[in-house]
Amino acid sequence: MAGKIEINTDRCKGCYLCIEACPKNCIIIGQETNASGYFPAVFEYEDKCIGCSMCAMVCPEVIIKVYRD
Amino acid sequence: MAGKIEINTDRCKGCYLCIEACPKNCIIIGQETNASGYFPAVFEYEDKCIGCSMCAMVCPEVIIKVYRD
Amino acid sequence: MSTLVYEKPESLYDRKTHYCPGCGHGVAHRLIAETIDELDIRHKTIGIAPVGCSVLAYNYLNIDMVEVAHGRAPAVATGMKRVKPDHIIFAYQGDGDLASIGCAEIMHAAHRGEDITVIFVNNAIYGMTGGQMAPTTMVGQIASTCPNGRDPLKEGYPMQMAEILSIMPGATYIERCAITDPANIRKTKKAIKHAFQRQLDGENGFNMVEILSPCPTYWRMSPVDAKKHITEQMTKTFPLGKLKG
Amino acid sequence: MSTLVYEKPESLYDRKTHYCPGCGHGVAHRLIAETIDELDIRHKTIGIAPVGCSVLAYNYLNIDMVEVAHGRAPAVATGMKRVKPDHIIFAYQGDGDLASIGCAEIMHAAHRGEDITVIFVNNAIYGMTGGQMAPTTMVGQIASTCPNGRDPLKEGYPMQMAEILSIMPGATYIERCAITDPANIRKTKKAIKHAFQRQLDGENGFNMVEILSPCPTYWRMSPVDAKKHITEQMTKTFPLGKLKG
Amino acid sequence: MSEKVLMCGNEAVAEAAIQAGLDAFFGYPITPQNEIPEYMSRRMPEEGRVFVQSESEIAAINMVYGAAATGARAMTSSSSPGISLKQEGISYLAGSQLPAVIVNMMRGGPGLGNIEPSQSDYFQATRGGGHGDYYHIALAGNSVQEMADLMYDAFDLADKYRGPVMVIGDGILAQMIEPVDVFAKKRPPIQTDKSWALGNLKDRSPNIVNSLFLGDNVLENHNLRLQAKYQIIRDTEVRFEATDTEDADLIVVAYGIASRIASSAIRKARKKGLKVGLFRPITLWPFPAKPIAALAGQGRKFLAVELSYGQMVEDVRLAVNGASPVDFYGRAGGSVPTVEAVLEKIEENLK
Amino acid sequence: MSEKVLMCGNEAVAEAAIQAGLDAFFGYPITPQNEIPEYMSRRMPEEGRVFVQSESEIAAINMVYGAAATGARAMTSSSSPGISLKQEGISYLAGSQLPAVIVNMMRGGPGLGNIEPSQSDYFQATRGGGHGDYYHIALAGNSVQEMADLMYDAFDLADKYRGPVMVIGDGILAQMIEPVDVFAKKRPPIQTDKSWALGNLKDRSPNIVNSLFLGDNVLENHNLRLQAKYQIIRDTEVRFEATDTEDADLIVVAYGIASRIASSAIRKARKKGLKVGLFRPITLWPFPAKPIAALAGQGRKFLAVELSYGQMVEDVRLAVNGASPVDFYGRAGGSVPTVEAVLEKIEENLK
Amino acid sequence: MTNSFQEKITIAGFGGQGIMLLGKLLAQTAMKNNLNVTYMPAYGAEVRGGTANCMVCLGTDPIANPMVINPDTLIVLNKASFSKFLPKLKSGGKIIVNTSKIDNAIDRDDIEVIAAPIDDIAIALDSPKSANMVALGIFLQSHSFLSPQMACDCLCDVLAKRYHSMLQVNADAILKGAQSIQ
């Protein structure tokens, strides 16, 4: 089952928790700081996502939306 | 073994606890109030006393002295 | 055609938090908000924000809230619940707030068996004031007021509030959870929901969900390491599971 | 030729007390004074009088004493013991003082494992202020603020402080006694002596002797009935015996 | 026939509070006000309302805070040491603008002191024993009847100005039994906008009850709003009783129980031909500074009489502002000035 | 070369206390004074002395009470809400005549307020936030150096007069880093009779430390002794700094951080040719009433500047007693008066 | 109508002697008969330890000061109270002494002494607990502002319901007391 996530990177604090939680390693840390000075998480390997919501579950900022086909 | 007690009746509050505690029923309540208005305990049956200190042990006013032969 | 399977709950504002990266308060807030949504009790829920890093919880939870004096949330909750018995009253408290200055208030709310819920976010430190020792600070843990690590002979062993409160007959449901990983986060959510549901059902008694929660900043760890620390160390001192009810 | 086998201890003044007839405080004072005499520690013992009927304990105990704010004796004891570690510091507390207003202070003295002794005189009532309900008031017991008897659903079940404090690793010796009859009074004395001896020996940790004690006045019973009430009723809620150590 | 019954001040205050629509009482025992929680423990459940004996004074004031935050009429009572413990909570009530009533039946201090009557908490009551720039209305009666009457006012004023109101008595007014009609001033609670209250969240955005204000000048602006409110109260809520002050060469200023002793002395002084009047503040805060200022000057003298070592006298001095000499007589620590001593002081001032 | 190092006010206060012979520190965290307990937690064990992080402010003040009762030099520190919670304990210290030092680094109020600087606890500090007729010495510095120096005085005065002494700063003085020599005023503790202290009971009858006094007039007599002591303190311990007051048409009265802002404004005013002076109380209680009274009159005006909505100004008015007009300027809630605003107010007064 | 007057009374005895009830009944009687009145019990810890006392003020004008330091009349039912309060009695005042318990000599000649074996009178009525009522009867009889019967009529207002079986014996005691000094 294919999934998709959207991260509100403006509000991301680059805590790595979603990265660590993703069973499919879809998320990596970005190279550019956002307005708050953090390196935000980026949904990089979109095709691997299964929409399991693990990332959203652990995100302290509650800024991940998860979609499933 | 023969015993003897002295009760400081001026300070007695007539609580009956010594009377109740005495295994030999040596103590009774007096008929006259003391200066504080209480009927004090009286060491009445002196010959029965065995000096066991039960009375002193329970006296909240700590006004009983116990002697033994 | 993709469907949205997860987004923030209604009862949570879409707003930047003031929390440090990886702080546990954000997840705790979310779980409460989801519970409120799912039980459809937003109109009759009142939240109590403590003094602690979560003092601004009312900026994130989209419900009626009150901010109260440090440690006194259980007393405030008592006042509220007694005059609003049909409302769901919950107090959100940190470990300094609940176990230290507010020790008498939490003990007596449990003692009286107040029909309230306490969400106890135990991060083993005073976050807001800059990382001082809490009653729950781990043995050996460094904090700004125990610079050589907590010494149980001088400062005592970590205080197990869930165990202590469980003795009280007035406390009818107490569970300790941790927001370390999705499985435990799910358990935490279930516990919060159970606690609120009990109030809703009018089941008598004080209930509390303790949440072991990371403070990466004052644990001086990355958020990922902080969560590991909970799983590997903290749960030894504070075992997870239902203690009562 | 008769010899004196019992009289008041040295550390007790020869003075009329202000207590009601049959009140337990007098016996509790005596046991402390005897212990001090027997351990020969009068010169290095400091007593702490609470607010409660025993607020004037310094008028009866012939030792250095301090009278302190309601409920705060364990904090005061902490301050003292930390600066005078070679002294025997004991706090004398009533159930309102210890379990209600002073709940946080007793919990944390035990939590930190302060090397102090607490003599906890539990008479299940607020004596000094005229018979209001205490946290330890028995279910159904009438008090001036629960005129229909304590209702556990509204006011909670009697608070078992000895059990609660025993959970704390910092508490190393806790025993519950009763001054009902000579046998139990002797046990109480032994417990107090053991507690003081531990301090004297430098054994670490908080220790406490709880004493179930009659308040004939506000139990509305004769002193004799009040003692029976302890034996027959109170010990069901507050079982006697060593809880720790 | 009078509708009056004999009641002590504590009971009268309690029943009047109930009549004034009290929803919830929270309190902790302390002499000399124990009859208040005791009375409440019986009467509140009868009325289907809330009584909780709290674990401490701090818990009580915070229970009041909680109940008040939902819009309920809530109250606590205590005496001096217990009122000291409530200071943080009172500061919070003021900061969060929550209506509440606190009764202080003052006793001898400092520390544990004793349980005798005293007026030594005047400073605390009028200048914020707690932290921050707040004031609260402080009402002082001088009879069991007036103590009861003031309870109706206390709740209404608390609602009207959204803040704590303190009702102040002492060991005598608490324990003294007098004929009283607790219904004398009975009226329905004033209707105020309580849309700020918590609970029943429907068709509105969430309400927040709060005393924390972050950001540049946000707390300052909140304080300026509080100060503006305090000014309105100063301008409109001053209460006092002036007796024989017009022709007086000396005005005795005294409140509460001290004013009764003073009035005995004044009666005797008048009999001796001395022109003495009594000015009795009923609101200790706002203090009746303007009426006193209006009486000052013209060769008139003032004498403050208190069961303290001189607290209210500072307000008298501030009001008089140098226009008249202000003398003081007081006893405290549970001792009460005698009529004779006050009379002597009056005569000394008029010599 | 100067011996000075950079330290924030909190640390300087802490180190100076240690140098002054502090035996035991008890405290609970609260911003903006956290550096005090943090510093103590490191330094006190190094010195083999006592540091305990208490479970609350109430526990802290009572631990101080216990340590002080044995004759030890004991101290606690906190900020506004925490100081409110200590009021009962402070009243007990005063009643039992125990020496102790309490530091209040004031923040914005009321309630939780914020953590910014403020001077809104002046009333509480000078008129007993607690119950009963007591006062305690209150010392306010205006630099990190003076805050440190005052710690030596605080402990000595506490011992000398057997009572609590408060040292008062605010968020700025607590957090500001300045060059400081914490040893500048170092001296051995004054020797006072501590035969009242508990412990080591040999060759004497037992000592009792107590604030409860029962029996006719016993508490009154105790209070009269306290009042006599307070009078001695008023007569002998007043401290202040008067700068350019002799020729001044307007005297600005300000303490602590406000006095630094005021002095900037005054310098500017003097440059503009305005005759303005600064009167800076260092003892807030006893307030320097006599020196101010001596300056009053002669067409001179006064302006009190505070980080509050007008607290110390009442003491200025009481001192001036109508002889001069007294104006006020203040901001609070964490906001700080600007030099420009104070200057404007000065000019307004001299127009 | 009597002329304007004010009377300040101190009543003292042991805890169990019904001092408070005596005071309260006097106050109630005064109130019911349109006098101004205040009643001030001793309170608090004081109450422990065995002695009890209260202060009653009554009169035609409002009572300014409820505290009684130097009473116009002193009613003492036991020795301790006698010794404590006698010196405080106003010159020209009255003392009602329970001679059943107090055999002390009275060393003042500026006062009026009303001595009666109050306990014995009550015992004679087979109601030793009614000594307080006997004392009240004596008090009322020795003053003119309220009649003993007025007090009898107020008994049911101050006696708790559960004691209403005692109304008659108490009334008898009041009247007996009054007669005893007629």
Next chain:
Amino acid sequence: MTNSFQEKITIAGFGGQGIMLLGKLLAQTAMKNNLNVTYMPAYGAEVRGGTANCMVCLGTDPIANPMVINPDTLIVLNKASFSKFLPKLKSGGKIIVNTSKIDNAIDRDDIEVIAAPIDDIAIALDSPKSANMVALGIFLQSHSFLSPQMACDCLCDVLAKRYHSMLQVNADAILKGAQSIQ
């Protein structure tokens, strides 16, 4: 000796940019060189949430008021601080802008702008964390009261022992910063 002067400086940036160390080193340098100085960090909960700032006052006379509302010089290392503090800069004041992070236009012409790619300079030194020192170098170079070398000499006073391996790289950064605007 320079003439009498006073300089009020606000320094602002992200939490991790070493703002506090910058301020503290400046204060130390001033103190060591016999200037009066105050240093006021932002404190408390404020510190969370990512931005940091502090205020330094230095000069020949005692500093009356340590609060800096309208600074003489503003050092800003990130955008958020730039937007927040620029309006507060005194007319005629100086702003030191980290152009590596701030590309905003400056809409005031009453101030002196000292723009430098501060982060890039630090990165070029292989020590991105030393941007704060670069900024200090720029500040000292653009004012005459203290030399960059004086700051280098004070480094060991303010750097915690465990960072003393960084002394050299920090000194280099100070000097590099100074050179960058020479």
